[in-house]
């Protein structure tokens with residue numbers, strides 16, 4: 483039986499894939515056969531080495547800032563120059579606003595969070611839609627968060643708001659482009675142990691205890707992206723897939 487989640491020959495752009503969840507997504511999509519183009523504000527050659535090191539993958543990276551529209555266009559142009567098309571865009575790059583109360587948040591921290599986490603998704607989507615609409619096909623996956631719908635003490639309201647905005651962009655773009663052959667979806671992860679969060683052993687145990695299936699890994703998110711961008715999800719657009727390890731809070 484053929485595997486309907488193979489992505490052989492497809493060109494996938496992943497933002498923020500130098501580390502963490504973005505790196506996990508890039509590795510899974512490469513494993514599925516996609517050619518990877520990474521845009522990150524930091525050097526992503528570690529991810530490139532992992533993809534190429536396994537002897538089968540093809541990947542390049544570009545230093546860029548998703549919050550700048552001109553950088554978003556440069557990233558899409560790199561993919562077009564190299565591969566003549568863009569099939570997949572994964573808007574993963576984001577920043578955590580500093581922990582703390584809304585009323586303590588400096589104005590520039592609010593603005594930077596919105597610029598990267600929300601405007602960055604808009605910039606890259608807008609730039610990628612040009613070739614996708616011209617070719618009449620494409621898939622965009624936006625990495626939102628469960629915190630788009632669930633506030634938590636210690637989690638910045640700016641981050642929550644930016645991730646809720648990403649859901650709005652997902653639905654809005656989907657409504658406008660799915661009848662042109664382009665599907666747009668979001669993923670809302672709960673806690674993914676994508677990096678060292680600096681917890682004490684007690685804090686780590688307390689958090690992990692909330693997740694019946696354990697906390698997530700970057701690969702878990704990558705596998706969900708693989709499904710959403712594959713032919714297996716041909717009837718899926720404008721939706722947000724919640725990945726929570728069974729946690730329902």
Ligand SMILES: NC(=O)c1ccc[n+]([C@@H]2O[C@H](COP(=O)([O-])OP(=O)(O)OC[C@H]3O[C@@H](n4cnc5c(N)ncnc54)[C@H](O)[C@@H]3O)[C@@H](O)[C@H]2O)c1
Pocket residue numbers: 497498499500501502503504521522523524546547548549573574575576577598602625626627628670671672673674675676677
């Ligand atoms: N880790 C979690 O528990 C969790 C949960 C829900 C959602 N998310 C979301 O998943 C995504 C990845 O999270 P992570 O934990 O891997 O984060 P991370 O901080 O480890 O990685 C983010 C990556 O994005 C890059 N980046 C940051 N700003 C950028 C910019 N302006 N332009 C280009 N690249 C930029 C960083 O250099 C980095 O490589 C984010 O959208 C995050 O909000 C994470």
